[in-house]
Amino acid sequence: MGNKLPFLLQGLFVVFLWSASKIVMKIGLEEIPPYFFAGLLQLLVFLILLIYTWVQGKKYSFALSGKDKYLMVLSGVIGNGAAILFVMVGLQYVTGATAGLIASTSIIFTVLMSNILLKERPHLEQYFGIGLLVAGMVVFLGNQVLGGTLLGVGLLLLAEFAYAFNSSTSRAIAKVHKKDVSLPLAIVGSGVGAMILVPVGLLMDGMPPIGWDSRLVMGILAVALIFAFGELMWNSILDKLRVIEVCILTNTMIIQVAILSVIFLHETLTSNNITGGVMVFLGAVVVDGRLLFPKVFRLQLS
Numbered sequence: 436m437g438n439k440l441p442f443l444l445q446g447l448f449v450v451f452l453w454s455a456s457k458i459v460m461k462i463g464l465e466e467i468p469p470y471f472f473a474g475l476l477q478l479l480v481f482l483i484l485l486i487y488t489w490v491q492g493k494k495y496s497f498a499l500s501g502k503d504k505y506l507m508v509l510s511g512v513i514g515n516g517a518a519i520l521f522v523m524v525g526l527q528y529v530t531g532a533t534a535g536l537i538a539s540t541s542i543i544f545t546v547l548m549s550n551i552l553l554k555e556r557p558h559l560e561q562y563f564g565i566g567l568l569v570a571g572m573v574v575f576l577g578n579q580v581l582g583g584t585l586l587g588v589g590l591l592l593l594a595e596f597a598y599a600f601n602s603s604t605s606r607a608i609a610k611v612h613k614k615d616v617s618l619p620l621a622i623v624g625s626g627v628g629a630m631i632l633v634p635v636g637l638l639m640d641g642m643p644p645i646g647w648d649s650r651l652v653m654g655i656l657a658v659a660l661i662f663a664f665g666e667l668m669w670n671s672i673l674d675k676l677r678v679i680e681v682c683i684l685t686n687t688m689i690i691q692v693a694i695l696s697v698i699f700l701h702e703t704l705t706s707n708n709i710t711g712g713v714m715v716f717l718g719a720v721v722v723d724g725r726l727l728f729p730k731v732f733r734l735q736l737s
Contacts, residue, residue: 445672449665450691452661453661454692457692458692458695458700459657462700463651463654464523466646469520470520470632471636471637471640472523473632473636474629474633474636475636476632477519478629479656479659480628480663480666481629483663487664488622503611506608507604507608507620507623510600510620510624511623511624511625511626512628513597513601514600514602515601515629517593517597519632520632521593524590525587525590526591528588528590529591531693531695532702532712533584533587534591536572536712536715537594538688543568544595544600546561548599551603561721567714567721568714568715569718575714620666621666621670624666625663
C-alpha cells in the first residue's frame with residue numbers, strides 16, 4: 436500500500452473539494468436557476484482548462500484510437516453533461532447531508548461498471564458490504580423519501596451512476612497509455628458537457644435576472660475551479676489505482692458533507708442520519724477492505 440499512499444492522499448483531497456462544492460452549489464441554487472447554473476458552470480470549467488493548457492505552453496500529442504475518442508465523447512455526455520444536470524436539479528429537493536449520503540452509494544455503480552467495462556471483479560465480501568451500504572441508506576433516509584425528496588434522491592442516484600461510468604471509461608483509456616491523458620480527458624469531457632448544458636440552460640431558464648454580487652461570483656468561480664482541477668487530479672490517479680480502490684475515498688464524502696451541512700447550511704442531523712451514515716461508511720470500508728486492511732482481508736472468498 437505504501438506506494439499508493441500519495442495517490443490516495445491526492446484522491447482524498449479531491450473528494451474534500453467535491454464535498455465543499457456541493458455545499459456551495461446548494462447555496463448558489465437559492466439565487467440561480469438549476470439549468471442555467473449547470474450550463475454556466477460547465478462552460479467555465481471548459482474555459483479554465485483551455486486557459487490552463489495555454490499558460491503551460493506545452494504541446495500535447497496523444498495517439499488516441501477511434502475507440503478512445505468515442506469513449507471520451509461518451510464520457511463527456513454522461514459524466515460532464517447528464518451528471519451535472521442531475522446534481523443541480525436534485526440538490527434542490529434534498530438536504531446537504533442526504534446529498535453526501537447519495538454520493539457514498541457510488542460504490543454500487545462503480546463495482547458494476549468496473550466489472551463490466553474493466554473486468555475488475557469484486558470479491559464475495561464486497562457484495563456483503565454493498566448490502567450493508569444499501570441498508571444504511573434506507574435507515575438514513577427513514578421516512579424522508581416522499582414527494583420532492585424522492586425526485587431529488589432519484590436524480591442524485593442517476594448522477595452517481597453517471598460518475599461511476601465516467602471513472603470507469605477514464606481508467607479504461609488511461610491504463611492503455613504510458614503518457615498522462617488526464618488533461619485531454621478533462622478538456623474533451625468539459626467541452627462536450629458545455630455544448631450540451633449551455634443550450635439546455637438557455638432553453639429552460641433563458642437569461643434569468645441575477646444579482647451578481649461578489650460572494651456569488653466567487654462561489655461560482657470556486658466551484659468551477661474545483662471541477663476543472665479536481666477532474667484533472669482524479670483522472671491522473673485512475674491509471675495508478677483500480678476504480679474500486681478509489682471508491683473508499685468518495686465514501687468519506689458522507690461524513691464531510693454532513694459536517695459541512697451542519698456548519699454552513701445549519702442542518703440538524705437526526706439519530707437515523709447518524710446511524711445510517713455509520714452503516715453506509717462501514718459498508719464502504721468492507722467493500723474496499725482489501726485496500727485499507729490488506730492483512731485482515733486475506734480470505735479468498737471469490
